[in-house]
Amino acid sequence: MLRRMSSSYIPLGFKLLISYLLLVLTPIISIGTYAYVSSVHSIEEHTRSNLEVAVRQIGNNVDYRLKDITRSSDGIYADQTLSRYLTGYHSGWEKYSIMSQYILPRLESAASLPNQEVKLSLYVDNPNVSEFYYNDGENVSGGRQYSLFHSSRIQAKSWYKSLSLHYGSNEWKQVDTDETTRSISYLRPLINYDTLQLNGLIKMTANMKFIFSDVDSGQLGEDSILFIVDSQDRLLFSSSRNKTDPGLISESNLGYIKKPDSYMQIKQPITNMPASIVAWVPYSSLKKNSEQVRNVTIWICVSSLVVLFLISLLMSHYFSRRFLKLIASLKSFKEGNFHKRMPIQGNDEFAEIGSAFNDMASTIQRLIDEVYISNLEKKETELQVLHSQMNPHFLYNTFSSISRMAKLGEIDKLHEVIRSLARFYRLTLHRGDIIIPIEQEIQIVESYLDIQRIKNANRINVTYEIHPDVLMCETVKFILQPFVENSLEHAWYDDEISITIRAYPAGGYVWFEVEDNGLGMKEEIIDLVLDPTDKGIGYGIRNVDQRIKLQYGREFGVLIQSSLGEGTLIRIWFPRIKST
Known part of the structure; x- marks a missing residue:
């Protein structure tokens, strides 16, 4: 081909x-x-x-x-x-x-x-x-x-x-x-x-x-x-x-x-x-004299250029021919022909390249099996561990709320909370997938907010701004709920709180936004939240950031914009990939 x-x-x-x-x-x-x-x-x-x-x-x-x-x-x-x-x-x-x-x-x-x-x-x-x-007319000559x-x-x-x-x-x-x-x-x-x-x-x-x-x-x-x-x-x-x-x-x-x-x-x-x-x-x-000097200088320079051009042409032809042989061998290797070997001629750097290429071709098949496949398994295991750390955290908070309702005798609310909790875990544990469609991730957040609205007597105002083009794109599961939970736990300071959830495409990326009108954070607190070391605070937020980076790369993850008394805007971005 x-x-x-x-x-x-x-x-x-x-x-x-x-x-x-x-x-x-x-x-x-x-x-x-x-x-x-x-x-x-x-x-x-x-x-x-x-x-x-x-x-x-x-x-x-x-x-x-x-x-x-x-x-x-x-x-x-x-x-x-x-x-x-x-x-x-x-x-x-x-x-x-x-x-x-x-x-x-x-x-x-x-x-x-x-x-x-x-x-x-x-x-x-x-x-x-x-x-x-x-006198003026007098002759004084001589x-x-x-x-x-x-x-x-x-x-x-x-x-x-x-x-x-x-x-x-x-x-x-x-x-x-x-x-x-x-x-x-x-x-x-x-x-x-x-x-x-x-x-x-x-x-x-x-x-x-x-x-x-x-x-x-x-x-x-x-x-x-x-x-x-x-x-x-x-x-x-x-x-x-x-x-x-x-x-x-x-x-x-x-x-x-x-x-x-x-x-x-x-x-x-x-x-x-x-x-x-x-x-x-x-x-x-x-x-005028400088024109002659200019003409002689130009003639010498042009003559030198012609001679050196011919030498350059021969040298480039010689080296390019040897590079073409190297490219042909690499092309065969790229197409999966690991038995292809490069002919070794002479005793220079090209010969060393050929020898190194042949040694690489002999070991590359074994390295693919031992390194590539093991890295894929390691990545999958890390994602599973991070995800498993999220569910107990949320479950603990929800069971604490159920316990309070039971003590207060709020049976109807308790019944609704348990039903919403069951729907929530049905969505999060469905087939055990870590990568899910964005539509399912929005449903998980909706189930969580249903639980919270029941617990807080509808004092939570939620607005969804979801672009339909991103619903069938993939995302790491369970990345929106921790930020919504963080707004309710730490930002709520008035009788009511308003939360806006957005999902929209931008170029080749998908952006999630969770915005509230709560208490807000100082700049130094934001730095501590995103600090990957043990000094950081906000375990759930760092967990989400790490899961996104592990799945899509170090350049993606979580961004935080906040001011005291004006609320907080959480932005999450990752590549736009169609869900399979």
Whole structure:
């Protein structure tokens, strides 16, 4: 007879192949991924390092030009003789001599920078000093551009008023016409060293294309962007070689910049100016080299997978063929062919399995007779003992009630009780069965409650909620009566008591419930009732629980839910099996 394969059946050879592939795929994918990520990260770090070095070099060149400008201003700023001449009063030939022989040569010397795009302007507060400057249309090509003005020319201008000048201060700022001429000025005070008061302003204006010539001509790669921002990230200067949309480096009309998500940013502060060189390099250019690494890594991983897949296929086929022989022998053994033996080949674990299987087949028939049958007899005996312990317990209580009625002369009640007791024992002792239909178990409880109602003058209210689908299912006999008796003996504290008995199916199980409105129990009492050790109380309840577990398994039995003053709910559950 062919075995019916379930829809989820997976051959062992396929499982072995999958397991081998997983063992192969895991390290290859892990190592390949790690190698790829590490290589890409290394390339990106190396590229970024090179770019940072290039940006740093550009910054050093810018700082070098700025130092030339600041050194030129230092000569004027620290010249105390020049300060005295510019603050003193002179007239006639002395004034002309000081002007021509010291002041103008000093300014010319300070303006002697390699690049003539730097203009020196000196503003003095002393009106006695003569002004010296070039006319706008005057050709000064080949000469140094320096001027001497009275401070009154700029004192009313807003940019001058906004300056915070004091001894030792300096500032880079776009003032006057600097923004339109794409220039920037280095500003510092002119000091009267006799009084240490401000005597004017030193202003050195440089064309930003000259200062940032390395930024203007430099390019870090295809589609890279180079520009200068001030301390507030406002755009000062942008390279003419930037090929991207100018709006890319401007977020608003005020010139504040915002890096796009697709660009990497490198920012290098400029030492001698409150500004920074900013480089934006597209991530796409960084990944070009990583694509080659990715392709090589994928090619190596795929080649390794193909080779290891073929090896896995051969290994799984070899082992699955030997397992199939073992399965064939086990199948014959399952069908009752205990004379079937497994052929033993080789000298490995499969040979040991075959030898052990053959030894098992030789002894299994004898073990079935000695163990299986004896266990069935032991189980039947235990059930009989537990059941026999229940009947004397109930009989003792009933005879005690009959004795009380006889003493009180209640002959009619005594007659009814004896008749109900006879019916009760006719049902419980019928054929001596331990497993009975649920319908018969309900009849036993009804007979018991008839006895109790006679004894208690109908002060017991009973409600039956029995689902007809469970009446012909089997149950262990005499499991409901002990709980009903327990409610009457221990839970009844008022004039009347109400008891509800339920039986209903739920999935593949049958549930019994005995619920009363009596006194209820504390949590610790419930634990003691169900305690299987000698410390437990409530012998009858534990007896029922043990009988159910012995018949159907440890997972079934009795559940108790109770609260003081609110009553008790007993729940019993066991498999739903049709009675035979």
